[in-house]
Amino acid sequence: MEKFAELSGVSRPTVSKYFNDPASVRQSTRARIEEALERYEYTPNIYAINQNRRLTKTIGVVVPYLADPYFAEIARNIETRCIDAGFSPSLFSSHGRQGLEIEILATLRSMKPAGVLLAPLGRSSNYAVVEQFCRDVPTVLFDSNIDNVGNIFVGSDNPQFTSLMVEYLCRTGEPPLFLEMEAPPNPNARKRHAGYVAAMERLGHTPRAVQIPGEGWALEEVGHLGGIELIEKEDLRGKTVLCSNDRLAIGVLAACYQKNLRVGISTNSDLRVAGLDGHPFSSFTCPPLTTVTHDYEAISERTVEELFRLMERDSPQGDREEKLFEGKLLMRESA
Amino acid sequence: MEKFAELSGVSRPTVSKYFNDPASVRQSTRARIEEALERYEYTPNIYAINQNRRLTKTIGVVVPYLADPYFAEIARNIETRCIDAGFSPSLFSSHGRQGLEIEILATLRSMKPAGVLLAPLGRSSNYAVVEQFCRDVPTVLFDSNIDNVGNIFVGSDNPQFTSLMVEYLCRTGEPPLFLEMEAPPNPNARKRHAGYVAAMERLGHTPRAVQIPGEGWALEEVGHLGGIELIEKEDLRGKTVLCSNDRLAIGVLAACYQKNLRVGISTNSDLRVAGLDGHPFSSFTCPPLTTVTHDYEAISERTVEELFRLMERDSPQGDREEKLFEGKLLMRESA
DNA sequence: ACAAAAAATTTGCGCGCGTAAAATTTCAGG
DNA sequence: CCTGAAATTTTACGCGCGCAAATTTTTTGT
Numbered sequence A, B: 001m002e003k004f005a006e007l008s009g010v011s012r013p014t015v016s017k018y019f020n021d022p023a024s025v026r027q028s029t030r031a032r033i034e035e036a037l038e039r040y041e042y043t044p045n046i047y048a049i050n051q052n053r054r055l056t057k058t059i060g061v062v063v064p065y066l067a068d069p070y071f072a073e074i075a076r077n078i079e080t081r082c083i084d085a086g087f088s089p090s091l092f093s094s095h096g097r098q099g100l101e102i103e104i105l106a107t108l109r110s111m112k113p114a115g116v117l118l119a120p121l122g123r124s125s126n127y128a129v130v131e132q133f134c135r136d137v138p139t140v141l142f143d144s145n146i147d148n149v150g151n152i153f154v155g156s157d158n159p160q161f162t163s164l165m166v167e168y169l170c171r172t173g174e175p176p177l178f179l180e181m182e183a184p185p186n187p188n189a190r191k192r193h194a195g196y197v198a199a200m201e202r203l204g205h206t207p208r209a210v211q212i213p214g215e216g217w218a219l220e221e222v223g224h225l226g227g228i229e230l231i232e233k234e235d236l237r238g239k240t241v242l243c244s245n246d247r248l249a250i251g252v253l254a255a256c257y258q259k260n261l262r263v264g265i266s267t268n269s270d271l272r273v274a275g276l277d278g279h280p281f282s283s284f285t286c287p288p289l290t291t292v293t294h295d296y297e298a299i300s301e302r303t304v305e306e307l308f309r310l311m312e313r314d315s316p317q318g319d320r321e322e323k324l325f326e327g328k329l330l331m332r333e334s335a
Numbered sequence C: 001a002c003a004a005a006a007a008a009t010t011t012g013c014g015c016g017c018g019t020a021a022a023a024t025t026t027c028a029g030g
Numbered sequence D: 001c002c003t004g005a006a007a008t009t010t011t012a013c014g015c016g017c018g019c020a021a022a023t024t025t026t027t028t029g030t
Helices: A002-008 A012-020 A027-040 A046-052 A069-084 A098-110 A127-136 A158-172 A188-202 A219-233 A246-258 A296-312 B002-008 B012-020 B027-040 B046-052 B069-084 B098-110 B127-136 B158-172 B188-202 B219-233 B246-258 B296-312
Strands: A058-063 A088-093 A115-118 A139-142 A152-156 A176-181 A209-212 A240-243 A272-274 A291-293 A321-325 A328-330 B058-063 B088-093 B115-118 B139-142 B152-156 B177-181 B209-212 B240-243 B272-274 B291-293 B321-325 B328-330
Touching: A002 A012, A002 A027, A012 A027, A046 B046, A058 A069, A058 A098, A069 A088, A069 A296, A069 B069, A088 A098, A088 B088, A098 A127, A115 A127, A115 A296, A127 A139, A139 A296, A152 A158, A152 A296, A158 A176, A158 A188, A158 A240, A158 A272, A158 A291, A158 A328, A176 A188, A176 A219, A176 A246, A188 A209, A209 A219, A219 A246, A240 A246, A246 A272, A296 A321, B002 B012, B002 B027, B012 B027, B058 B069, B058 B098, B069 B088, B069 B296, B088 B098, B098 B127, B115 B127, B115 B296, B127 B139, B139 B296, B152 B158, B152 B296, B158 B188, B158 B240, B158 B272, B158 B291, B158 B328, B177 B188, B177 B219, B177 B246, B188 B209, B209 B219, B219 B246, B240 B246, B246 B272, B296 B321
Parallel strands: A058 A088, A058 A115, A115 A139, A139 A152, A152 A321, A176 A209, A176 A240, A240 A272, B058 B088, B058 B115, B115 B139, B139 B152, B152 B321, B177 B209, B177 B240, B240 B272
Antiparallel strands: A291 A328, B291 B328
């Protein structure tokens, strides 16, 4: 950079200024630098830059499980927005492991990121670690809320999801039973459960939640095995099964197929199956899955937006905020 | 670090050595450092480290489209291996865009990574850029091969995939027609096509490949629309459809369902549908998808292994190597 | 037990840049 | 044309560390 500054005929700090904000130098010097830039090609060393800057231009993005299409889609969306805003997103997946999440937060901390978008593991997050992290680094929590942690949470209104679906299902047929994992990796499951119970009671029905065994993120498999087991134990014909999420539902659809049960709303079907999430591939199941979808665009937009707002005001002021987005019912053929 | 070294009673460079490799200092000094570490908590500044090291401990991982479950799965696998080997993987997705891939490679270049695992866009990669990158940075290409670029490629033997499947399909029923995209985002499609034609001819059948319109990475949708169109144009009953990949097949399954065609090997089915890839969710389709699966474990293991080998020998020596893994037939119910 | 070799540690140096303060240039107003 | 404030550029310094060479300590061979 020293040499490059010489070649362009200005001092090194001026060149430094230029790279931080080309508009901060006089038009004439800017022209000189840009001209030299074309002739000598030079790229500032990001490590030297980041070492000296108090805050970098990096934005950390952490999701609990990147091989889940829902998070893959959200991450893709968020990444694009960060890039467009002139930041360099740095993507991490906790792979469902608490230890990794802690490590990632430590790494992130040392990266001095301008901000972090964190979808925590939730139930299996280390509360104290996440809490302290949010206190030190401008962080927007998304997808999974953790009570009283961080300044802001952006996500979906999970009870509303279930409520919406329950109302629809009750209006159009048999009240649903609720299928969920015994130990769901994602804490939203709890809220969906609560939403289910509330909605059923509001409508004058008796809620019935079925817990199926299994843990981890292989949700389709859990749904499949649990579905098989349920079908063998109980005649599901005429009934309606609302799954805690689309991936479980996909597994249940597979189980129904295997057990020769026709799923759908048509008169010659045996039962209805519905999911929650608006999984990217949910419209290609057989039959296409009726579900409540997140507003992916809105959530990722708002998440990024709120982070930028948080980054600007350096004071960790004010009340904790929660921005919840409602889901939209996708009526398809499975229920 | 200066202060910390004082507190632990050794010189700063010794502490530096300790952090680079705890085994490189004497047992007694190591104990002193670790003791001090517990009392004063100190983390080296990664930026300062990376600025001064000629090569960092970073390993770049680039995939063309992270929201594709296949890449998500591979990336997850690879990341884990890198972490276990003591490196910090840095994950990037090109999101299917050439411009982004170029940017990512530029970023990566400035990150001085110890090595890079690159699954290029393929057809729409900028040949010159990728080629030069592989020349400058130890890089293992995977998934998509680019002729004569880089020192090594690790991937699947695509012609063998198709060949294996065609043989199976011909042995057990009607010879398949081949369904593929007009403009597939992934170059492996070409090899699968070639493998299909070769296998069919070898078996004495007339190959027939059907190109369906569409581009980009929304493969299920492309398969779905293309499937619908095909079904409307032609009676598929009694036939066998081999799709260029599982995601297309999932779309085709949806199309069949919608058009009231029963897919499967059972006698009361209308047609058979098969895919290629061993998509993570392919066993949960209705019916479960018959496919040829990549050896995910072996590929990711080998990919990482070869990178480490490449990193050790600094000379960019020798012939270009290609490590191809055979696929395994997964006989399920769809074909 | 002693010299030579090997291993570990320390000294000295510089990496490439941001940033505050000082020096310079530019520009408006009279 | 001159003065002073504002905008811009330069000077001076230090960030936190890796690395090579020099020094010290430990190990090895006889």
